[in-house]
Amino acid sequence: xxxPSYIRVIIDRAIHRELDYAVPEGLMDRVGIGSRVRVPFxxxxxxxxxxxxxxxxxxxxxxxxxxVVGEAPILSEQLLELGRWIGxxxxxxxxxxxxxxLPQVIRRAEIGWKKQLFVQPGGKIDVEDLEKLRRRAPRxxxxxxxxxxxxxxxxxxxxxRRTSLDNQTLRALVKRGxxxxxxxxxxxDPHADEQFIATSNLTLNPEQTDALNEIRxxxxxxxxxxxxxxxxVTGSGKTEIYLQAIRAALDxxxxxxxxxxxxxxxxxxxxxxxxxxxxxxxxVAVLHSHLxxxxxxxxxxxxxxxxxxxxxxxxxxxxxxxxxxxxxxxDEEHETTYKQEEAPRYHARDVAxxxxxxxxCVVVLGSATPSLESYNNAVIGKYRLVMLTQRIDEKQMPxxxxxxxxxERRKEKAAAILSEKLRAAIADRxxxxxxxxxxxxxxxxxxxxxxxxxxxxxNCPNCSVALxxxxxxxxxxxxxxxxxxxxxxxxxxxxxxxQDALIYAGFGTEKVESTVSQIFPKAVVRRMDAxxxxxxxxxxxxxxxxxxxKIDILVGTQMIAKGLHFPxxxxxxxxxxxxALHLPDFRAGERTFQLLTQVAGRAGRGETSGEVxxxxxxxxxxxxxxxxxHDFAGYFQQELEFRERCDFPPFKHAILITVRSAHxxxxxxSAETLRRRxxxxxxxxxxxxxKPEAYSAASSALKPSRLRxxxxxxxxxxxxxxxxxxxxxxxxxxxxQFRFHILxxxxxxxxxxxxxxxxxxxxxxxxxxTVTVDVDPYQLL
Ligand code: ADP
Ligand code: ZN
Numbered sequence: 001x002x003x004p005s006y007i008r009v010i011i012d013r014a015i016h017r018e019l020d021y022a023v024p025e026g027l028m029d030r031v032g033i034g035s036r037v038r039v040p041f042x043x044x045x046x047x048x049x050x051x052x053x054x055x056x057x058x059x060x061x062x063x064x065x066x067x068v069v070g071e072a073p074i075l076s077e078q079l080l081e082l083g084r085w086i087g088x089x090x091x092x093x094x095x096x097x098x099x100x101x102l103p104q105v106i107r108r109a110e111i112g113w114k115k116q117l118f119v120q121p122g123g124k125i126d127v128e129d130l131e132k133l134r135r136r137a138p139r140x141x142x143x144x145x146x147x148x149x150x151x152x153x154x155x156x157x158x159x160x161r162r163t164s165l166d167n168q169t170l171r172a173l174v175k176r177g178x179x180x181x182x183x184x185x186x187x188x189d190p191h192a193d194e195q196f197i198a199t200s201n202l203t204l205n206p207e208q209t210d211a212l213n214e215i216r217x218x219x220x221x222x223x224x225x226x227x228x229x230x231x232x233v234t235g236s237g238k239t240e241i242y243l244q245a246i247r248a249a250l251d252x253x254x255x256x257x258x259x260x261x262x263x264x265x266x267x268x269x270x271x272x273x274x275x276x277x278x279x280x281x282x283x284v285a286v287l288h289s290h291l292x293x294x295x296x297x298x299x300x301x302x303x304x305x306x307x308x309x310x311x312x313x314x315x316x317x318x319x320x321x322x323x324x325x326x327x328x329x330x331d332e333e334h335e336t337t338y339k340q341e342e343a344p345r346y347h348a349r350d351v352a353x354x355x356x357x358x359x360x361c362v363v364v365l366g367s368a369t370p371s372l373e374s375y376n377n378a379v380i381g382k383y384r385l386v387m388l389t390q391r392i393d394e395k396q397m398p399x400x401x402x403x404x405x406x407x408e409r410r411k412e413k414a415a416a417i418l419s420e421k422l423r424a425a426i427a428d429r430x431x432x433x434x435x436x437x438x439x440x441x442x443x444x445x446x447x448x449x450x451x452x453x454x455x456x457x458x459n460c461p462n463c464s465v466a467l468x469x470x471x472x473x474x475x476x477x478x479x480x481x482x483x484x485x486x487x488x489x490x491x492x493x494x495x496x497x498x499q500d501a502l503i504y505a506g507f508g509t510e511k512v513e514s515t516v517s518q519i520f521p522k523a524v525v526r527r528m529d530a531x532x533x534x535x536x537x538x539x540x541x542x543x544x545x546x547x548x549x550k551i552d553i554l555v556g557t558q559m560i561a562k563g564l565h566f567p568x569x570x571x572x573x574x575x576x577x578x579x580a581l582h583l584p585d586f587r588a589g590e591r592t593f594q595l596l597t598q599v600a601g602r603a604g605r606g607e608t609s610g611e612v613x614x615x616x617x618x619x620x621x622x623x624x625x626x627x628x629x630h631d632f633a634g635y636f637q638q639e640l641e642f643r644e645r646c647d648f649p650p651f652k653h654a655i656l657i658t659v660r661s662a663h664x665x666x667x668x669x670s671a672e673t674l675r676r677r678x679x680x681x682x683x684x685x686x687x688x689x690x691k692p693e694a695y696s697a698a699s700s701a702l703k704p705s706r707l708r709x710x711x712x713x714x715x716x717x718x719x720x721x722x723x724x725x726x727x728x729x730x731x732x733x734x735x736x737q738f739r740f741h742i743l744x745x746x747x748x749x750x751x752x753x754x755x756x757x758x759x760x761x762x763x764x765x766x767x768x769x770t771v772t773v774d775v776d777p778y779q780l781l
Contacts, residue, residue: 006057007031007065009039011048012107016093016761018051020059027068034073034080036109038066047107049075049098069109074102074304078358079319085354091655091753091773092344100344101319105293106300115183117156119170121147122178129178139169144178156181196271198278201244208237211386215245218362218384219252219326227353229333229378230366232388233630234601235395235565238366239269242329243276245364246310250280254326254361255309259348261335262288262314267540268565273312280309287313287320315340315348318355325361328352333365333374334594339778347776349374368601369594372643375636376650398572398603398610400596400628404619405576417507417515422573422613426516430523430552435568438516438555439599440509440575443529444468447506449479451494454501460486464733471510472531484735512575513555520553528556558595560602570610572603577616577624584730585780586648589623593635596627647722649776653749655756656777657742658729661769664738670769671726671740674760678744681759682721682752721746731781737770749775 005028008018021039023031031037035050040063047069075083083101087094098107125144133141143165150159156170173179204212211230218225232238246256260269270286277283285299285308302308304321311320315338318328330338330349338348349365356363365374365383378385391397401421408419418426429436448466449458457466460481467479467488480487493500507515513527526532526542533539539559545551547566554560580592596614603610616624626635644651659674661667724743732739746752753775760771 006054006062007037007050008052008054009037009048009065010051010094010098011039011041011046012095012098013041013046014093014095016095018094019048020054020057020062022057022062022064024064027065030068030071031065032073033077034075036069036074036107038069039063040066047109049102051080072304074106074321076321076323078355079321081358082319082351082355085358086344086346086351088750089753090344090346090775091757097344100316100340100346103296103300103316105297115185118153118182118184119147119156119159120150120153120180120182122173122176122180125178129176133178137169137172139165140173143169144173147173147179153182196275196278199275201247202237202240204240204244205237205390205392207388207390208241211241211388212244212248214384214386215241215327215362215364216248219245219248219254222326222356222360222362225362225384226381227356227363227365227377227383228386229370229374229383230364230386230388231370231375231378231632232366232368233391233397234368234598235391236368236388237392238331238388239272242331242364242366243273245327245329247276249326249362250277250283250309252326254324255322256311256327256329257317257320257322257325257352258310258312258329258331259317259338259352260312260314260331261337266543268543270312273310277310282307284308284310284312285320287311287317289314318348318351325355325359327361328356328363330363330365331367333367334369334371336591336778339776341779343772345774345777347778350776369597369632372590372636372639373650376640396609397630398600398612400600400612400614400630402619402624402628403613403615405615405617408615417512417575418519418573419613419615422615423519425571425611425613426520426523426553426573429571430520432570433549434570435546435549435551435566436553436571436573437560437566437569437599437602438512438553438573438575439557439560440507440512440555441557441579441595442506442508442576443482443510443531443557444480444508445471445510445514446504447508448504449490450503450505451497451499452501452503453499454494454497456494456496458488458491458495460484462486462733462736464731468508469504470531471514483731509555509557516553516555523552524550525553525555526551528554528559530557530559533559566602569603572599572610572612574599574612574614574616577614578618578621581618581621581623583781586643586646587778587780589621589642590639592621592623593627593639596624597630597632600627647745652722652745652747653752653775654777655744655746655749655752656774656780657744657756657760658739658772658774659726659742659765659769660734660737660739660772661766662736662738663768666766666769667738667740668726668728670765670771671742674763674771675723675726675742677759677763678742678756679723681755682723682744720748721752729781 005023006020007023008020010018031050033050033053037048037050038045039048045066079101083094083097086092086097130141133144143163146159146163160167160170174181214228218228230238242258249256258273274284282302285303287299291299303311306323311317311322330352333349340346352363374383377383403419403421405416405419409416426436446469449469458479459465460467463481463483465481465483467481469479471477477490478487479490494502509527509529513525517525528542546554549568574596577592577596580595581588600612603612614624622635622638643649659667659671722745726740726742729739729741744752756773760773765771
């Protein structure tokens with residue numbers, strides 16, 4: 001039998017190639033697909049991952065590997081396949097994909113287990129020795145006595161703390177052979193000091209029972225099942241279904257992943273999962289961005305070794321190295337935090353679907369406001385749609401009241417922050433001892449400093465946005481840029497015209513907080529946004545105080561929009577619903593609809609029903625009107641029509657290419673050249689593709705005027721791909737870089753990705769020009 005003695009390796013560097021190496025006799029047993037190896041590369045050595053094993057290799061000048069890193073392969077063949085799919089789909093080299101597939105702490109293999117010293121009595125201790133010790137070294141004797149009394153080995157540090165004796169004394173005992181020290185790995189568990197009491201399954205209502213049965217059935221025959229879209233209004237008991245579905249998977253000897261958007265990875269959520277499975281030792285591993293490297297190492301190995309059977313985490317948890325994966329849950333599947341905004345620019349929900357296909361497991365997408373993409377997939381039958389239409393205990397959906405700020409403005413000049421109606425509602429809640437949430441998706445005090453004489457705004461020198469004025473201590477009384485962090489002093493006079501005519505315009509959460517405090521001096525008002533929550537503990541603390549009723553009014557950004565339950569909140573005020581609507585982004589309407597619906601879901605989760613005030617200058621916009629009536633299907637229909645008319649997702653895939661440089665001319669020229677090459681490449685590949693059946697929905701809905709700006713600039717080839725012009729990005733300048741966009745749309749995304757990749761790779765761009773390719777983009781600025 002010939003032994004395989006060559007391996008193919010992807011090294012951790014962007015060389016866009018896989019390399020063959022020979023494996024010395026002695027190492028072959030330890031190498032498998034997914035193993036990490038150290039290999040010579042040029043005149044250095046590099047770490048890499050084994051992706052194939054072969055008996056032969058055609059490559060010339062093959063060199064042997066230097067070492068095998070770690071004991072077992074760290075990447076399964078399925079995960080490797082997933083990685084290859086990500087590379088092809090998201091137009092990204094496999095080495096870059098590896099960076100997401102494996103956490104850095106695992107790739108580098110520099111951090112190991114945390115070792116601690118444990119103390120136990122030495123081999124033989126006789127009475128005489130002890131007597132001698134008592135006379136000559138009483139402290140050592142005292143320590144030894146303490147050790148002899150131990151029932152089990154104890155951490156050295158703990159022992160010294162308990163006995164108030166020092167390390168020197170311990171070392172002396174070790175030297176005499178009376179005591180032994182042993183090194184043992186201990187887990188760095190971020191939740192080690194918390195106790196969880198096991199909770200049991202709740203009795204499901206009929207809708208929940210049906211939903212759970214659907215999932216159970218899918219678990220039974222995953223090869224015949226489609227992804228399940230669980231569309232359930234806020235508070236309809238989706239999480240309870242996830243918990244019971246996971247239990248069902250565990251009972252079948254399988255494992256499960258639960259993805260949650262980072263923003264809702266609150267202590268509350270983690271607690272709910274940890275408690276439900278508290279009986280199963282080490283059952284739940286938690287992965288999120290606040291873990292230390294050491295904690296991440298331990299959680300990862302806990303999963304990889306098979307001890308943890310449920311992984312709950314943000315985006316990257318979709319790569320958790322679980323075996324026998326039975327179920328992946330993607331909670332709040334519409335959340336844009338699932339999209340990674342650096343290469344590989346993957347969307348965790350879509351990766352979850354592909355992983356489920358590869359591993360033949362069940363995937364459940366849950367949301368109160370499914371994304372248009374997922375909902376459309378359910379409509380056309382790719383996904384199975386399961387609905388929960390009732391809130392638990394049949395609680396009413398909150399009453400939505402629209403406040404037309406145009407009218408309020410006429411009545412009273414300063415009404416823009418709190419309309420009369422909202423003010424009255426807050427006063428009413430204060431009287432009843434109920435709580436209020438005020439929501440505004442914009443930080444800072446004043447959002448710009450304008451000259452009332454010449455009209456100049458203070459802009460960031462590095463970015464094409466206005467500077468925001470803050471009162472917050474970190475940047476107190478200064479102007480700062482939310483994009484690059486640049487700060488500047490507030491000028492006394494307008495630097496442009498020299499007049500003493502500067503005024504503050506626009507407002508953010510800081511201003512809301514201070515205005516509310518002025519109007520309601522007795523209220524305890526707190527603010528929750530990225531500025532006020534810089535301390536890790538601040539977030540938990542504020543939530544705790546809000547829950548226990550120490551805070552009357554909570555003002556915040558999207559941080560408070562989601563996933564939180566506060567039974568005593570009966571009023572939610574949306575200070576300005578129009579903020580997202582006017583962004584040059586085809587998802588602007590969808591985001592506004594989702595945000596309103598989610599924020600509204602925060603009201604009335606307890607005994608009293610809730611009320612939501614939506615302040616807006618565009619009261620008749622469909623996102624606001626449909627949200628007001630909790631009419632998801634209606635909204636979905638009109639939005640789909642709009643998307644189809646404009647060839648936007650979900651009808652076409654989009655690829656956004658950004659070309660940037662500190663030199664405006666070079667960025668522009670490179671973008672234009674790239675566009676020309678793309679046009680040639682796409683024209684060559686054009687094959688006539690029939691247009692899909694038009695979406696047949698009632699066409700009574702609005703004809704948005706924003707369509708005009710979004711119309712394609714030029715069409716390339718016979719309709720297969722739509723190639724936009726190279727245009728300045730809406731955010732023209734960011735962190736000192738000028739930015740140009742090229743937007744391409746088409747249906748055959750894999751082919752389109754490949755063409756784009758080939759074209760970009762072939763072009764020799766100037767050194768200071770950076771080109772990024774974003775497939776299925778969410779950031780269009
Ligand atoms: P969602 O995830 O859809 O927002 P949750 O699962 O968080 O909903 O449920 C909302 C509340 O209702 C939670 O407090 C939960 O404990 C409770 N709940 C869920 N299902 C049931 C049930 N079958 N019986 C009683 N209470 C339930
Ligand atoms: Zn800036």
